[in-house]
Amino acid sequence: AQSVTQLGSHVSVSEGALVLLRCNYSSSVPPYLFWYVQYPNQGLQLLLKYTSAATLVKGINGFEAEFKKSETSFHLTKPSAHMSDAAEYFCAVSEDGTSYGKLTFGQGTILTVHP
Amino acid sequence: EAQVTQNPRYLITVTGKKLTVTCSQNMNHEYMSWYRQDPGLGLRQIYYSMNVEATDKGDVPEGYKVSRKEKRNFPLILESPSPNQTSLYFCASSSNAGINQPQHFGDGTRLSIL
Numbered sequence: 001a002q003s004v005t006q007l008g009s010h011v012s013v014s015e016g017a018l019v020l021l022r023c024n025y026s027s028s029v030p031p032y033l034f035w036y037v038q039y040p041n042q043g044l045q046l047l048l049k050y051t052s053a054a055t056l057v058k059g060i061n062g063f064e065a066e067f068k069k070s071e072t073s074f075h076l077t078k079p080s081a082h083m084s085d086a087a088e089y090f091c092a093v094s095e096d097g098t099s100y101g102k103l104t105f106g107q108g109t110i111l112t113v114h115p
Numbered sequence: 116e117a118q119v120t121q122n123p124r125y126l127i128t129v130t131g132k133k134l135t136v137t138c139s140q141n142m143n144h145e146y147m148s149w150y151r152q153d154p155g156l157g158l159r160q161i162y163y164s165m166n167v168e169a170t171d172k173g174d175v176p177e178g179y180k181v182s183r184k185e186k187r188n189f190p191l192i193l194e195s196p197s198p199n200q201t202s203l204y205f206c207a208s209s210s211n212a213g214i215n216q217p218q219h220f221g222d223g224t225r226l227s228i229l
Binding site for chain 1: 119146148150155156157158159160163173205207209211217218220221222223
């Protein structure tokens, strides 16, 4: 079965600093990988997805993630944090090799941005 | 506007009192699912549906029921709720028309079972 591990349940950065949220996965099939963001009292919003095209994936709000098969990683980065980036972030892998089917989520990482 | 709508958004109830959380999507999506979110555990799938009258268990189905009589609706039923079902619930939908279709999530339903 697929699994996802997010390293660090809480990450704190200063405004303007690099954001790095770590995600490692295990998958028995070529994976579809996703990053979702959850703002307080809201549902999950798709940030970006990897579906076996380019290994560097650009998403919304200046975020990007790089798929590294050798490291089974899909870390999320943003060069310069903004206060509005404060939220909880979830990495997810598709269970069945499609992007629309069951997702297995990581535990989530809460990002705090300090002025 | 494309959306997944859940109702209610918040509910406090007591053990054993049957409740239903509704989920409706306006995108003509075939695939719908329910997740629960608990601190430190991320989201875990409860049930999913590939299409009308086609449902199956996810990872944590115990204590829940679902039905899919219409394509747009996928209600989650707790026949006899218990305190361990206190959680934040999300409904999601997606199209299987293309292999790269992402899932759309509702805004969540926070259930408290006393």
